[in-house]
Amino acid sequence: MYPNEKLSEEKVFKDPVHRYVHVRDKVIWDLIGTKEFQRLRRIKQLGTTYLTFHGAEHSRFNHSLGVYEIVRRIVDDVFDGRDDWDRNERLLCLCSALLHDLGHGPFSHSFEKVFHLDHEHFTRAIILGDTEVNAVLRRVSDDFPKKVAEVIAKTYPNKLVVSLISSQIDADRMDYLLRDAYYTGVSYGHFDMERILRVMRPREDQVVIKRSGMHAVEDYIMSRYQMYWQVYFHPVTRSAEVILTKILHRAKHLYLAGYTFQTPPVHFHSLFVGNIQLQDYLKLDEAVVLYYFQQWQDEKDEILSDLCRRFINRNLFKYVEFHPTNEQMKKLMELTTLFKKAGIDPEYYLVVDSSSDLPYDFYRPGEEEERLPIYLLMPNGELRELSRESTIVDAISGKRRTDHKLYFPQDFLDDVSTKRNIKKKIKEILEG
Amino acid sequence: MLIEHAKIMKALAAVGEIVGRKKLQKMIYIAKKIDFPFYEKFDFHFYGPYSEELTLRIEELCNLGFLHEVKEKKGGYYQYRYMLTESGEEFLSHYELDMPHLEDCLRDMNEQSARFLELVSTILYFEDLSKEEIKEKVFTLKSKQRYTEEEIEQAHSYIEQLRSKVKKEVRT
Known part of the structure; x- marks a missing residue:
């Protein structure tokens, strides 16, 4: 049976944060191979942060594998056999963890702000639409794509499952804090994840932490606080974000005003007119966006060309x-x-x-x-x-x-x- | 600039005072869903739609001295009430925000209980589903709140009532 089918040999990804990411389930292996998941290699986890911390070139692909690995360790090594944990939810947890960021676009935050998009809408659309990911999930069962979409949207009835992926202490946050600290090279941001996993206990509605593990959680909260102010809110990163946002505003303004681009924004058309379809969205990645920024440095419009030069050459x-x-x-x-x-x-x-x-x-x-x-x-x-x-x-x-x-x-x-x-x-x- | 901050202040100015962060969250979400131009991003949380962005924005407005926050003990928890300060009113006067039907809708919402607004916002979150599916969602996701069929019907009517207010005022 496909839902329980195991690979003949375990696949192992080398990972600098978790050392190894282990894949034994055929479903997970097939999902990783889909074009929609591979697209995440071309979307950076931290957007413009690489202009401040040059190591921060890691992608949403790395992060998604990391979240999957954390959830796999929780359900296989910590929760298995405990009261309040339904073993039948295992595959759903793993798939949801792997796919939780599937709908992120290039420089996601700026794009969402300028064009009033919601990456979670696209995550749902990819999982439920005519895609390779959907075809893999449907082989598990007809209603499996819907269940995965519900877990990611936090509307799945089993709230314990949801809380593994999305809560105040979830696999998503634990992976991105450790990963972002590693790739930015900052010394804060580290905490003892292994210890936290050991003291997690499943309850009806959420994961709770044994009192004896409080100090490990304190470290996690400190890490979150420091990364927030030292990395995520770094003023130089925000400067790059401001310029990126203004480029998108300017390009949209010009497009709607009938300006003739030397390099017409073909990939942006549906975004600019506010009617973006899934297939158009999937064609956008950071390589595509940076191509336009590179080209637009030579546009006649002085504002657009100046802003693009600033972004490309880091003149913030x-x-x-x-x-x-x-x-x-x-x-x-x-x-x-x-x-x-x-x-x-x-x-x-x-x-x-x-x-x-x-x-x-x-x-x-x-x-x-x-x-x-x-x-x-x-x-x-x-x-x-x-x-x-x-x-x-x-x-x-x-x-x-x-x-x-x-x-x-x-x-x-x-x-x-x-x-x-x-x-x-x-x-x-x-x-x- | 800071226009999104100003819109939140406009909402508070419209009702005078909002008691409870949960209520504030649900009121802005409902206003957004009935087409008022609020752009805070909301996710579905344990207690219904919730926006971290809105929480942060409120914190910023408190830090700037534009909102007055009163923390009150309520059982084992704290509850917060919010109102505009004088300097908040002055700040708001820098903006010309044309949201004429906002006051009426928000005043109405402010008279409802946080529990009812949680139900209304949950229904709006799932409004793409059929009425039966929405009911099912409410019963499964909000089982602890023990909403009745009657309350769900009331919430649907309430949404229609709010929407008709917006439409009516748009026509006039």
């Missing part, structure tokens, strides 16, 4: 801290006017970026029924929310920290061959 915007109080907002309005007078379009060259613009979060217990927190399983069987037991977690999660920056092209302002006095005034305001 500079930034100042910007706390948008009412006083600062008045300064921002003044800057907007001065930028226009200086002939620098503020729509593209004066940008406020906030921490809420990025798709990462840190741990907060929140209020009742806001979202499910991490629970510790106490020796007497009671469940206690993590921050109530851990002073470290309480300290981190209790303090609110947010961040806003104002991005601008310093080189334009330094060029005093034109509008010298206006640029001087702009710099005075920016320097505070």
Whole structure:
């Protein structure tokens, strides 16, 4: 029977984070071989972060294999035989873990923001649509693709299964924290995953952690906090993200205004007109996007070509801290006017970026029924929310920290061959 | 710039005060689903649609002194209430946000319980499914909330009522 079919020999992928990724199930091996999954090799896990941390070239393919491997270890080595764990859910967990990021597009975050897309919509469409992935899943059973899609969408009835892939302490986060720390080369971000896996216990609705494993979880929360501020929110990465977003806005604006491109944005057509189909979406990857950026460096439109040159050659915007109080907002309005007078379009060259613009979060217990927190399983069987037991977690999660920056092209302002006095005034305001 | 922040403030200005983060989350989600231009990304969580982006945005607005957050003890948990501060009102005055039907809809939602809004937002999350399938989803995913068929019907009517408010005001 295909659902239980094993490979004659176990396949092993070398992996720098988990050492080895083990594949024994034929279904998993077949899924990895599909073109939709192979596409993930061409989409970087951390988008523009490679422009800050040059090692961060790892892909969503690596990460997806990593999440699969963590879930495999949990269900095979930790949960198997325990109460509350239904062994029949094993293959569903493995497939969902492997495919959880399938719908991510190139520079996913920026694309989603500009074109109001949702990668989870495309994950669902790939799993349920006319694709190689769907054909593999359907060989398991007719309703299996739907189940996998539900687990990834977090709407599957067995919430324990969902929580393995998506919760405050899930395989997805554990893999990306360790992997991103490894590839960026930062020393924070590490924690003892093996220990966490050992102290995970299945409960009806979610995974809980044995009280004896609290310190390992504290380390994980610290890692999450530090990676959040040191890597994911790095101001230089955000500068690259700002430029990327503005390129997409500009290209769309030009396209809709009837501008004649030297290199027409064929692959972007359906995105620009707001009618993207799955097959078009699957053709987009970062190689394709960077090809256009490379070509658009020579476009006649000065804004588009300039922004593309900046992105390709890493000539990014500079930034100042910007706390948008009412006083600062008045300064921002003044800057907007001065930028226009200086002939620098503020729509593209004066940008406020906030921490809420990025798709990462840190741990907060929140209020009742806001979202499910991490629970510790106490020796007497009671469940206690993590921050109530851990002073470290309480300290981190209790303090609110947010961040806003104002991005601008310093080189334009330094060029005093034109509008010298206006640029001087702009710099005075920016320097505070 | 900061237009998405301003929209959230506009929502709070419309109702005066929102008690509970859960309620706030569900109100913005429902408003988004009935076509108000909120762009926060929502996922389905244990307690229905939830947006981490919205949570962070609220935190930013509190840190900036534009929102006043009151933390109150409620049983073993804390509950939070939110309202605009004076400087928040001043900040909002920098923006011309044309969302004329928002106030009426949000005021109505604010009078509902968080439990009911959880049901409404869950139904909206699955609105591409048939009514029977939605009911099935509510009974399986929200079994602990023990929603009745009657409540589900009420929630459907409530969604229609909200949508007709939006349409009516668009026509006028």
